Amino acid sequence: MAVLRGLGAAPLLPHTGDDPPVTIPRDPAREAAERELSRPMYHENDPSLFQRALNRFWGWVDDLFSAASGATPGGALGLVVIVLAVVLVLGALWWRLGTPHRAAASSPALFDDRPRSAAEHRAAAEAHAAQGHWNQALQERMRAVVRALEERALLDPRPGRTADEAAAEAGRTLPSHTDRLRAAAHAFDDVTYGGRTADEAAYLRLAELDHDLQRTKPVLTSTAHTTPSNSSQGDAE
Template structure:
């Protein structure tokens, strides 16, 4: 019996599936941080040293080298902050009051599909979540479990003050369709989408250290 499911997807569909798979947070979790790379380099360097051998450096030089390396690591921590060993499972399973592991790209895609079907509540909610997810992926603002739409908007406004009013307006639209059973409109979705595109086009503020925002 012949099945109707294609064995191999068409090229555009295959590309879409591949991009979705590669943007899954699980891949980011497995990548070493800059701190991991520096620490491994230090370990490897010490592994090449041999005390008591004619060709190796004297003990005093080793002590001085260790002090210099420790000072460099301490300075890096002061400048860039502690490496973000975050529990990604917690941060990616809840987003603005709902369990959601989608990436910003996936949320935007789903929002556009919902908008094409005039499903404005879903389109607005997904697009606002895309803003939150994108800022988390860019390590600018991290919405912890329990963060409200307006709590996130205030945190994001501190990083992008030019968009403070739009962020509050978008949070109002999100709360309206999410909690107040408002139907939403094409104009409401356009407001949130325009905000998402504007923020996404802006460079990350410096220093690029994520602001953690909890429920408030």
């Protein structure tokens, strides 16, 4: 058996140092290594797909930050200062302008296509206020204010009029309420087109303005012009 084992193994395991070593071609060796490394036992501790994506993202952020800090005066500190300044400016704009739900080239019309009386707008406003819907309540109360001025002939009924235009026109005949009318129009625009949220206090201010306007007598332009001449005639007599 020893002789047979020796004879059979001789061609595979040469004993002389003069024979060349056994070599494997490059491609089969690479394929064998890939098959070996693809076995699950070698990948048990590999990061998940999400972790690899997250690592790639943070690597991209780090590269971007490094490139930006290298191009910014003051390095990383200067970049941090610039970022904070931009954040502060954006925060100030957000606080001042509100959420930009939609942008309009001009202020849309105050009323919709279906005309209603001032009493109807007031009733709708009170119904919304009773339910705590302050945005809708404020909108309807502003419409009631403008419609009441139209019903008293202090404003000419005009389709397409905006809240700002109505406040400016009404302020000419009701000068004692000019500032409050402008503030009411601004609140209406903020709620309707600026994405702001009204509260009970804002609605109550507008309701108080509505009541005050109903009791206020207008300043007629013709009276203002004729009063000095009448006084002069009285003095002359």
